[in-house]
Amino acid sequence: MTGLAAAPKRLAAFRRGLSAETKAAWLLRLQGWRILAHRYAEGPGEVDLIARRGRTIAFVEVKARGDFDRGVEALTPRQQARIRRGAEAFLARRPAYAGYVVTFDLVLVAPGRLPRRLPNAFGW
Amino acid sequence: MVTWVSTVAFEGVEARAVDVQVQVAPGMPAFNVVGLPDKAVTEARERVRAALVASGLALPPRRITVNLAPADLPKEGSHFDLPIALGLMAALGAVPQDALADVTVLGELALDGTIAAVAGCLPAAVAAHARGHALICPEACGAEAAWASADLPIVAPRSLIQIANHLKGVQVLARPRPGLPEAGAAAPDLRDVRGQETAKRALEIAAAGGHNLLFSGSPGSGKSMLASRLPGLLPPLSPRELLEVAMIRSVAGELAGGRLSDRRPFRSPHHSASMAALVGGGARPRPGEIALAHNGVLFLDELPEFSPQALDALRQPLESGEAVIARANHRIAYPARFQLVAAMNPCRCGGGEGGHACRRGPRCAQEYQSRISGPLLDRIDIRLDVPAVTAADLMAPAASEDSTTVAARVAAARRVQATRAEALGIAGSPLNAHVGVGALEEIAQADAAGRRLLRDAADALKLSARGYHRVLRVARTIADLDGAETVGRIHLAEALAYRSAAAAEARAA
Numbered sequence: 001m002t003g004l005a006a007a008p009k010r011l012a013a014f015r016r017g018l019s020a021e022t023k024a025a026w027l028l029r030l031q032g033w034r035i036l037a038h039r040y041a042e043g044p045g046e047v048d049l050i051a052r053r054g055r056t057i058a059f060v061e062v063k064a065r066g067d068f069d070r071g072v073e074a075l076t077p078r079q080q081a082r083i084r085r086g087a088e089a090f091l092a093r094r095p096a097y098a099g100y101v102v103t104f105d106l107v108l109v110a111p112g113r114l115p116r117r118l119p120n121a122f123g124w
Numbered sequence: 125m126v127t128w129v130s131t132v133a134f135e136g137v138e139a140r141a142v143d144v145q146v147q148v149a150p151g152m153p154a155f156n157v158v159g160l161p162d163k164a165v166t167e168a169r170e171r172v173r174a175a176l177v178a179s180g181l182a183l184p185p186r187r188i189t190v191n192l193a194p195a196d197l198p199k200e201g202s203h204f205d206l207p208i209a210l211g212l213m214a215a216l217g218a219v220p221q222d223a224l225a226d227v228t229v230l231g232e233l234a235l236d237g238t239i240a241a242v243a244g245c246l247p248a249a250v251a252a253h254a255r256g257h258a259l260i261c262p263e264a265c266g267a268e269a270a271w272a273s274a275d276l277p278i279v280a281p282r283s284l285i286q287i288a289n290h291l292k293g294v295q296v297l298a299r300p301r302p303g304l305p306e307a308g309a310a311a312p313d314l315r316d317v318r319g320q321e322t323a324k325r326a327l328e329i330a331a332a333g334g335h336n337l338l339f340s341g342s343p344g345s346g347k348s349m350l351a352s353r354l355p356g357l358l359p360p361l362s363p364r365e366l367l368e369v370a371m372i373r374s375v376a377g378e379l380a381g382g383r384l385s386d387r388r389p390f391r392s393p394h395h396s397a398s399m400a401a402l403v404g405g406g407a408r409p410r411p412g413e414i415a416l417a418h419n420g421v422l423f424l425d426e427l428p429e430f431s432p433q434a435l436d437a438l439r440q441p442l443e444s445g446e447a448v449i450a451r452a453n454h455r456i457a458y459p460a461r462f463q464l465v466a467a468m469n470p471c472r473c474g475g476g477e478g479g480h481a482c483r484r485g486p487r488c489a490q491e492y493q494s495r496i497s498g499p500l501l502d503r504i505d506i507r508l509d510v511p512a513v514t515a516a517d518l519m520a521p522a523a524s525e526d527s528t529t530v531a532a533r534v535a536a537a538r539r540v541q542a543t544r545a546e547a548l549g550i551a552g553s554p555l556n557a558h559v560g561v562g563a564l565e566e567i568a569q570a571d572a573a574g575r576r577l578l579r580d581a582a583d584a585l586k587l588s589a590r591g592y593h594r595v596l597r598v599a600r601t602i603a604d605l606d607g608a609e610t611v612g613r614i615h616l617a618e619a620l621a622y623r624s625a626a627a628a629e630a631r632a633a
Contacts, residue, residue, distance in 0.1 A: 055150075088152065101150045103185040120185045123153050 020064035020115075021048055024107040027115045033058065037090070045086025049107075057100045059087045059123070064109040068116060071108040080104075080122045087123075125149075127214040127221055130228045130257060131207040132248045133199050136409070136456040137371045139244065139251035141228075143193040144204065146211035151187040157208070159192030162200040162408075172209045174235040179284045181218055188212065198454065200408055203242040206231030206260070209284060210291075223291040228252035229260040237284040243377030245269045246370055249276060260287060266300025268379050271370065303383040311356035311387070315526040316349070319517030323350050326508045326622060328530050331357040332537035333601030334555035335594075336442070336464040336503060338427070341510030343474045347467035350510070351423050352390070354465060356527040358421070359535045360386040365419045368459055372418055376411045389420030391462075395429035399437045404458055405449045414441055415458035427466040428495040435500055438464070442503045445558070461553065464504065468496075505557065505594045506622040537604040556601045561593055568600040573613040581620045595619045 006014075025035050033051035040047045049060040061083055063071035083104065091097055104123030109115045126147045132139035155169050173183055190208050192199050207229040214221045230248050232240040245265035249272035252259045258277035261269050266280025280300040281287035289295040314324060323339065327350055330337040339347040361369060366386055373379045393402065393413045404412030414422055424430060441447045445461035471489035473482045482488050501507070538555070545554030550563045559567065570578060582592055596611070598619035603611045 084152075091152070099150055101185060102152050104153065120153075120182070123185070 016064055017062070020109040021062045023109055023115050024060065024062040024117075025049055027107060027117060028058075028060065031117070040086060040090060042086060042089035042093075045082055045084070045089045047083050047086040047090065050087075050090060052097075052100075055100050056103060057091075057097055058103050058105045058119075059083055059090075060105045060107055060117075061122075062107045062109060067110050068108045068113070071110065072106070072118075072121075075106060075122060084123060125215060127211045127224070129207040129211040129214070129224050130226075130255075131204060131230050132228060132244075132251055133197055134201065134244050134247065134375060135454065136458050137247055137375050137411075139247040140197065141251065141255065142197070142199065144207040144211050144229075145191040145193060146208065146215050147187075147189045147191075148184065148212070148215045149187045149189070153185040153187065155183070155188045155190075157190045157192070159190075159195045160198045161192060161204070162198065164202045165192070165199050165204050168202070168205045168208055168233075171205050171233045171235060172212065175205075175209060175233040175237040175284055176212065178235065178237040179288070181213065181216065183212075184216065201242065201244075202232040202240075203230040203244070203248075205233040206239060206262075206284075206287075209233060210260075210287070213284075213288060219288050219291040226257050227260055228255070228257040231260070231262040231265075233284065239263065239281060239283060239287075241265050244375045246272060246374035246379065249273070249278070250371070252276065263300070267303035267383075268370075268374060270300050270302040271367075271384060305384055305386065311527065312349075312352050313356065313527045314353045314530055315522050317346055317353065318520060318522070319513050320346055320350065320510060323508055323510050324525075324530075326506050327354060328357065328534060329598065329601055329605065329622075330354070330463070330465070330506055331530075331534045332605055333505075333541070333597060334463050334553070334557040335505040335598055335601065336557070337466070338501075338504045338507045339465075339467045339510050340470055340507065341467075342512050343469060345510045345512045347510050348423075348425055351421075351425070351465045351467055353527065354421050354423075354463075355388050355390045357531050357534050358388045359531070359538055361388060361419060369419050372411050372415050372458065376416060378416070389417050390423065391417040391420070392423040392425060395424070395426045397430065397434060399431070399434040402434050403437045403441065403447050403449070404456075409449050409451070409454075409456050411458045412447060414438065414460040414462055415447055417462035418459050420462060422462045422464050424464070424466045427468040428492055432495060432497065436497055439499055439503065445553075461558065463557075466504070468493075502588055502590055503594075505598050508622060533605060537601065540604045540607075541601075556597045556604070559597075564593060564596060564600075568596045568611050570596075570599070570611045570616060571613065574599075574611055574616045577613050577616050577620075581616075581624070585620070585624055587623075591623065595623055598622060 028051050033053045035049060035051050037050040040050055047059050048062045051058045051060060063074050065071040065074055103120045106118040106121035107115055126145050129144045131142050131144055133142045157166055157169055176183060210224060210229055213219045214224055230242055232242050234240050239262040241262045241264035245261050245268045249259050249269035253273045253276045259269055260279045263280045263282040266278060269278050278299050279290055279297050281297060290297045331354060341347055366384060369389060370384050391413045400406050402413050404410060404415050441460045447458045447460040449456045471482050471492045473488060541556055542554045544567055550559055599611045599615040602615040602618050
């Protein structure tokens with residue numbers, strides 16, 4: 001019976017994540033970025049936000065935790081690989097972005113603080 | 125955009141030119157090193173990234189490709205860090221690009237951006253000078269590199285920030301000074317050896333002609349003591365030899381502080397040494413003990429205790445004067461013209477009289493001595509039995525001759541050989557032990573009595589062709605010490621005595 005409805009705990013986490021991503025998107029917009037995709041998923045890859053500013057395209061992972069430090073720690077190598085795969089899939093389908101500089105950013109969301117963007121945080 | 129930086133890769137003591145090409149392009153962020161790098165070179169990536177961050181430069185989110193050309197030459201060692209970092213900084217505009225034209229760069233980076241010492245700075249400096257390049261090397265190696273040439277511009281920075289400031293002209297670094305020659309401790313003196321007059325004479329002959337020498341005697345008779353006196357008898361290295369020795373030591377990473385010494389090398393590896401340790405080699409070829417003994421003395425104490433394989437590997441270098449290490453993908457030759465001095469006991473129990481007398485009979489000595497192969501023994505010109513020292517010898521007053529007196533005679537004999545070789549136009553080493561067979565017949569003309577003796581002795585002792593020539597060589601050296609023009613009967617007789625003692629032993633065995 002529990003198989004059909006998601007567990008209440010996971011549902012809450014999902015909602016918290018969605019609201020964090022909305023906050024992150026607004027932070028990026030305020031900094032002059034244009035959001036190209038939200039929750040982009042393609043095969044094995046998955047990216048929270050994809051944004052563009054000038055000749056730069058940013059693949060952004062959003063982390064909502066109790067404080068910023070735990071947000072940084074929450075980014076696992078496996079997740080980084082997944083985001084990288086997502087970015088590759090995204091760029092492969094859009095040759096127009098071929099000459100763009102690609103960065104992988106992290107946006108941290110924590111209660112009681114303004115969201116913070118860490119440019120070029122991972123992806124090597 | 126591609127930036128170019130020159131560096132070197134080492135093949136033996138040769139420094140081959142290598143170009144580091146750094147390309148920074150837009151695209152997926154990546155940092156790749158290509159061009160047959162080994163593990164230490166691939167890891168340069170992490171060190172360069174950390175060092176740049178520590179110097180206040182973040183790596184941009186670009187696709188960075190580093191190519192080490194020529195791409196088919198295997199690159200090993202950690203000295204590629206600095207050229208990669210400087211190429212990257214030039215590509216990012218942190219240092220002017222034209223400042224890196226005609227500069228050879230080598231150095232290892234620490235994570236905090238300081239530049240650590242690397243092996244082989246002297247050959248790299250020589251190669252840079254030959255190409256008309258300037259040199260950028262670690263501060264710790266500056267004193268060593270400065271020896272290459274007085275007019276080679278050298279910059280020896282301590283950190284990445286220092287070199288960036290130097291290249292931008294903000295803070296210019298001075299040229300490092302050559303390291304002071306090493307005075308070293310005084311060599312042990314021949315005067316300390318009591319008795320053993322025959323052995324001292326043999327040592328003098330070996331020093332004068334560069335002959336190989338084997339002392340055989342019971343424990344405590346002073347074989348090792350005698351052998352350690354040999355470097356004190358040899359003349360100092362000539363500037364050319366000094367450079368050869370320094371290049372090998374630099375590649376081996378043994379030239380700390382850039383201090384050169386004109387003392388001849390004296391290497392005495394332990395008898396557990398493997399073949400690779402003696403001759404050089406391993407997965408990453410390094411000069412072995414015989415290369416480090418180039419232009420000097422290789423002393424093998426307890427000769428039969430060395431593994432037969434390691435000893436027989438010495439046969440070819442003893443003849444050719446170089447150690448050639450061949451691998452499937454490269455071939456390296458280290459110069460290895462050394463003088464072999466060996467010491468051994470007659471048998472495992474010690475042999476000789478008194479407390480060390482052998483209780484197991486002649487078989488013991490036979491078995492022990494047969495561990496040294498005939499071909500190796502054939503290459504040893506002077507073989508000598510060193511008798512035990514008596515109490516009377518020890519109580520006698522110290523010998524009047526010290527090392528300086530003997531060294532003067534040795535130097536005189538070597539001068540005679542050098543002028544003769546020059547007159548005859550002999551290329552290469554002028555020492556009697558090294559001249560070619562053709563030239564030897566010319567310089568070591570025996571008189572009629574000498575020829576007769578030599579013919580009889582060669583038949584009686586069953587001398588090999590090599591043995592025959594080796595006797596001639598030693599006789600020539602004895603004549604040189606005597607100041608004689610031609611090789612006389614007496615000289616040949618003494619030379620034969622040094623060979624026949626061991627030959628008689630070998631026959632008995």
